[in-house]
Amino acid sequence: MSEQPKLASLDDSIADRLPSHVKELFDAKRYANLTFADLAERLGRDEVAVAAIFYGQASASPEDVRILAETLNLAPGRLRDQIGSVFPDRGRAGPMPPVEPLIYRLYEIVQNYGYAYKAVINEKFGDGIMSAIAFSTKVEKEVDNDGVAWVNIKLRGKWLPFTRF
Amino acid sequence: MSEQPKLASLDDSIADRLPSHVKELFDAKRYANLTFADLAERLGRDEVAVAAIFYGQASASPEDVRILAETLNLAPGRLRDQIGSVFPDRGRAGPMPPVEPLIYRLYEIVQNYGYAYKAVINEKFGDGIMSAIAFSTKVEKEVDNDGVAWVNIKLRGKWLPFTRF
Amino acid sequence: MSEQPKLASLDDSIADRLPSHVKELFDAKRYANLTFADLAERLGRDEVAVAAIFYGQASASPEDVRILAETLNLAPGRLRDQIGSVFPDRGRAGPMPPVEPLIYRLYEIVQNYGYAYKAVINEKFGDGIMSAIAFSTKVEKEVDNDGVAWVNIKLRGKWLPFTRF
């Protein structure tokens, strides 16, 4: 049996906490045998954003809907109802603290370095926060000279100072 | 009263959950009127790493101890005992979920995009995790053309595939 | 594909914790293509109150039932049984602490300013509470001179002093 490229799939044990169309999207993606990178390229969006749409954590524009419907061979009207004309109900994709090791590591970074980030950001920017809404993020693969792979995650959020009132 | 540059300080309401030397370090830093950027430059390390040392979340090399002692006018032997010859007991700087708004936003990013990151990273790298140990991170300030400030956080961790056994 | 105005929808992943008629109501509203503002106008009630009825968090008068049935083309008897002749079982619409970013911000306001509100209200009114039952609330949109949009939420509750006994 020859190896087939692995695709992210929807473990049906988490499907319950997500909108029901999530499963349809993952099934269609698997059928089309496309990665999130493939989809991101067609949509002109970032991979993480596209995956977030699939998990019901981000919304899609009419153009996104059109392209996704075409690419994944889905009915555009139905798809628009599912991801285009709705306001996502965010924050439910997984339990917190995360139990999945990959996601836990991100949580651990917040746990270990949270106050260090706050101290450095406060000194650099003042009293405020980095927005998680006016925000984008990106994952990149780096292979160093020894052939070792490194994951690079970039977070970019607007600086919001606390209003004086 | 003229405005003095603000420095990250240790809220004594969180001091209890940290090693007792943490307060000494923050006091010395305030007295020396130095930012973490100032200290990072002298140590040749990243600001977040230096702040992590201050919060008891990272260890310091003998050279780090020497420079910090000199810069902050602290007794080198005592400082070595506090941050140089110990193994940090990490993960205690703050409560999880974070209640501090700045830190909460980072947590929210994990909550909202955790599975999206997993999906994208799995497709790009395979079955494994991004290490939070063989790991570095960095905060950068960006000001866009409209004069709007953006926070950029970079996370870089070694890719660790699950061992087959 | 032309953009269609987006309507609040019921993420079916939260439908489980709500009475089963909630889904019917949201489906009928979407079909009728009406906003909560549209419905509020017809009912002579506030938008938030109408949305609360939809989420099973408020009750409807016979007149409300009549108008809603007509507007949404629903069977009046059935609708009366669902929202008119029942006592809502409140407090279940979402998890607490909220994971949805929009709702979390409201929670964060209580977290950050709770004691400040208490101090100010105690000094202004005495020893008691603002009722959340003899209570109304309203959301308004404001656009400032720079074209920036602001959300205004008003809470109005009866003052209840602690009884001396």
Next chain:
Amino acid sequence: MSEQPKLASLDDSIADRLPSHVKELFDAKRYANLTFADLAERLGRDEVAVAAIFYGQASASPEDVRILAETLNLAPGRLRDQIGSVFPDRGRAGPMPPVEPLIYRLYEIVQNYGYAYKAVINEKFGDGIMSAIAFSTKVEKEVDNDGVAWVNIKLRGKWLPFTRF
């Protein structure tokens, strides 16, 4: 014994979770026999903001420090170190869910109406959140024609749409 106007005070059972200067501020305020309304007038700020400074949940400008020091007869340098040149570590004033009845009622409003707010705000503004950072709030007393007192709380936050990326 003649009745003396009651002032908000710091219950020492919550002092532990706050910075140590909080107690000093409340003591000075009581000694000066001033309400938050009195202080707010002198500072030209809102009462809730002033109370938030007292609870360590907001920062003070140099001018705020100067006026407060004068009004409360505190050493300006020390006060600047306590509330002027620091970045508040927010979110710790009380437990969540709140156990204090006055604060619990605010929490209950979020619990009961959270999704109703989300639905109405989404339909009025789109996909995003009301900022709790670019934010102000205000408490007002209303006495209706029957002599009944009502608490009015206003929340005003900048609208932040989710960035497309």
Next chain:
Amino acid sequence: MSEQPKLASLDDSIADRLPSHVKELFDAKRYANLTFADLAERLGRDEVAVAAIFYGQASASPEDVRILAETLNLAPGRLRDQIGSVFPDRGRAGPMPPVEPLIYRLYEIVQNYGYAYKAVINEKFGDGIMSAIAFSTKVEKEVDNDGVAWVNIKLRGKWLPFTRF
């Protein structure tokens, strides 16, 4: 549409945590258009006890079963199997802390006055507890001279002193 007297109903979002016959009972009661007061009168029991039977929190005697079956037009054998010949599995009707405002207020009374009750009861009775098993309770409506309605709840439990051993 004329107003119909409202009856307590079973929100199907809580039905899951209760025995399946609970729904049948509530449906039959609604169909018969009877209040708990009506049923209590026929059974010669207290309203709260009858409601507790409906929620699966109390058991019914053979005579109770007979009368209820007759009154609600239910099959006596089936009803006996459901509520007459079983031992209730108590404590599941709702989440704790309660999220329903009416029930939360009862919880808040325990939270605020728990130790005051203990102090007063200990001084009046000694070292022991008020039984919640050898126990009855009652709800009464009072309308004062100003036409204001008051809820009166009476709790009566056997005094159980701690055994000396």
Next chain:
Amino acid sequence: MSEQPKLASLDDSIADRLPSHVKELFDAKRYANLTFADLAERLGRDEVAVAAIFYGQASASPEDVRILAETLNLAPGRLRDQIGSVFPDRGRAGPMPPVEPLIYRLYEIVQNYGYAYKAVINEKFGDGIMSAIAFSTKVEKEVDNDGVAWVNIKLRGKWLPFTRF
């Protein structure tokens, strides 16, 4: 050693979560060898209310302060600052769920009968709550014909219907 009447005392393991004057009050009461019933009689208030003042869960009027100071031989000015001119920070006397058996039984009553109370109260009063603020409570001792002691607790709260808005 002759038996001395037992008085409610403050277990110092819970003193930490209460204002510091609580201990002073309990010590003075013990020294004066008075029960809450004794104090209630002198104050013309209910025993539970007096105990609640002692636990920092209720406020005292100037007259209450005067009488208590006299009865317990405490400095009136200091006592006024402690319980007379403050706004209690309620809800902290004990952990929830309660671990103390006497208090747990009250909690269990809410747990077991909460929905039964709601159903009965809704049918008797409509859609609303029993106030825990416009509220009084009372503990009475009953000895039945068999010499068995029973605890009677009465809760009386104002009926608050949900406002239509």
Next chain:
Amino acid sequence: MSEQPKLASLDDSIADRLPSHVKELFDAKRYANLTFADLAERLGRDEVAVAAIFYGQASASPEDVRILAETLNLAPGRLRDQIGSVFPDRGRAGPMPPVEPLIYRLYEIVQNYGYAYKAVINEKFGDGIMSAIAFSTKVEKEVDNDGVAWVNIKLRGKWLPFTRF
């Protein structure tokens, strides 16, 4: 309607957390109208052990399976697959802390006397534990001279000293 002896039944609201055959067993037992005492006698085992098998908390020997199948008129092969050839997944029968009053009392005994047991057992046996695996338990009914019933529960576990290593 004559009273029929009550049998322990399976509240279907807890059936979800148990293996699906649990319901079949309880139904068969009710149909056969047998108590756990009846079954225990036929199996030569203790009642608690038999009830534990029914709740999926203990395993059955081939002989147990044979007798139970015969007594309850169940298919032996199917029964063997359900309770005879499996390793029970213990600990799920109910929530902890228990909400059922009968079970809560047992929990409360551990809560109140846990350290007292530890102190007494340590002094009697040394440093170790009473096994809950090499363990048996028994419930007995006692009626004292006044006709009062008492429940006697016996726990017997092997003493396991901590290994020195």
Next chain:
Amino acid sequence: MSEQPKLASLDDSIADRLPSHVKELFDAKRYANLTFADLAERLGRDEVAVAAIFYGQASASPEDVRILAETLNLAPGRLRDQIGSVFPDRGRAGPMPPVEPLIYRLYEIVQNYGYAYKAVINEKFGDGIMSAIAFSTKVEKEVDNDGVAWVNIKLRGKWLPFTRF
């Protein structure tokens, strides 16, 4: 160094959650070099009861106070104030779920066999509970024929049927 019999001691890491006299009692007991069995014999009470007094979980009679004071060489008046004339605030000796292995095993028994006990007790006694107040308990050591030690714990509580009301 010759081995000295080990006595239960008070780990000062749990002393914080207990009344302050607990430490005094344990110190006096160690000084007197007496086991709980020794004390129980002198008091004519059960060992577990005596240990419970030491942990602040049970009260002492005047006679208990007199004998303990004499035996442990403590001031009787002070001891009466500590354990004789107070009402214990029970339930705080340790965290739940227990982390101590010996106590956890007892908790695990409730977790695993809780419903089995309920089923058996219900069938034997009816609808009610075993009291944990009108209750006694005892620990016995058994050594079987193979020299293996077994811990026997006996629980004996009054049967309390649910009152019909």
Next chain:
Amino acid sequence: MSEQPKLASLDDSIADRLPSHVKELFDAKRYANLTFADLAERLGRDEVAVAAIFYGQASASPEDVRILAETLNLAPGRLRDQIGSVFPDRGRAGPMPPVEPLIYRLYEIVQNYGYAYKAVINEKFGDGIMSAIAFSTKVEKEVDNDGVAWVNIKLRGKWLPFTRF
């Protein structure tokens, strides 16, 4: 009825939190009457790894899929989709803290010896962690000279030192 060797089975009360194919795999394994040791031998992998695949906690190579399909008589394509071409969503097999006694004991070891392991590993290896990803584990049975069985579990993980940055 002759005793049949017992096989690990999937308690359907935990099946809900696992991917749906888990049940299919366990059913096939039972039908084939094979232990994990049998399967491990055919796959040339460790038993724990094989069991982890069955619980959806580890991934399978194309060769693993081929052999398993053959051995268990499953459709290879379907099996590849289930366990071969997916990225497992780990960490969901059971609740934490574990309620199953066997698994709880492992948790207890971490609870009791966690800091001891950290201290010893830090001194032996420096500042870092043992990877749970670049990791293997093994269970072995040992029978000592007295015929007593011992479980040996071996954990082997790559040492990862914290990166200096």
Next chain:
Amino acid sequence: MSEQPKLASLDDSIADRLPSHVKELFDAKRYANLTFADLAERLGRDEVAVAAIFYGQASASPEDVRILAETLNLAPGRLRDQIGSVFPDRGRAGPMPPVEPLIYRLYEIVQNYGYAYKAVINEKFGDGIMSAIAFSTKVEKEVDNDGVAWVNIKLRGKWLPFTRF
């Protein structure tokens, strides 16, 4: 400043939850500049066991006390009272789930592989558990041919089958 070998130390932020002598032991060890391996060799015990004694999680024999007192230059009588003649109160060294990354990885292993261990152990040994009391553990360092370090942890516990009763 020359590098000094690092020793495990006691972060004083965790000292609060441990017996007070823990700090004394760690200080003495640091002063003596000895590793746990050094101490283990002198005591003829395992390093993890020695570290467990230091964290108050294991007891020491008279001989252990004698050698430790000598080696660490501590008063033998005092040391015997601290670690020799007491019964450890286990399970408190750290929070669960662990926040320390090194300890979390062990927890994660239980989380991910817990059911796999159970399945394999059940099939190999039957229905029972691996004892965590009749138990020993060991940490070993391995360096592979590529110079990569691996941590090996061995757990060895007595097999305890569930008693039939």
